[in-house]
Amino acid sequence: MELLITYDVNTTTPEGERRLRQVAKICEGIGHRVQKSVFEVVCTPSQRLHLEARLQATIDASRDSVRVYHLDRGTFGGAKHLGAAVDAAHHDPLII
Template sequence: MELLITYDVDTTTPEGERRLRRVAKICEGIGHRVQKSVFEVVCTPPQRLHLEAHLQATIDPTLDSVRIYHLDRGTFHTAKHLGAAIDAAHHDPLII
C-alpha cells in the first residue's frame, strides 16, 4: 500500500521539539521524506498498523496532528514534481 504522511507537531516547548524529532525518526524508518513534514511510504498492512501505533504513542493528541492518506497503488510513480523535488525510489531497499 502507498501512504502519504503529513504532520504538524507543536514545538513551542522543549517537549514538543522532542516529539517532532521522534515523529520524524519514526517516519524516516519506513518512508522517504519528500518535504520537511511530508513522507511517502510503501508498506504492508501490518507495517501500517505498527506505524500508526508508534505515532499515536508519540504525539500529544491535544496539540499535534498527523494525517495518513491511503493512496492508490502506483500513485507515487504518476506524481508530477515541480521545482527542487526529490524523486524517491519507493521500491528500492530503504537504508537507514
C-alpha cells in the same frame, strides 16, 4: 500499499521539539521524506498498523496532528514534481 503521511507538531516547548524529532525519526524509518513534514511510504498493512501505533504513542493528541492518506498503488509513480523536488525510489531497498 502506498501512504502519504503529513504532520504538524506543536514545537513551542522543548517537549514539542522532542516529539517533532521522534515523529520524523519514526517516519524516516519506513518512508521517504519528500518535504519537511511529508513522507511517502510503501508498506504492508501490518507495517501500517505498527507505524500508526508508534505515531499515536509519540504525539500529544491535544496539540499535534498526523494525517495518513491511503493512496492507490502506483500513485507515487505518477506524481508530478515541480521545483527542487526529491525523487524517492519507493521500490528500491530502504537502507537505514
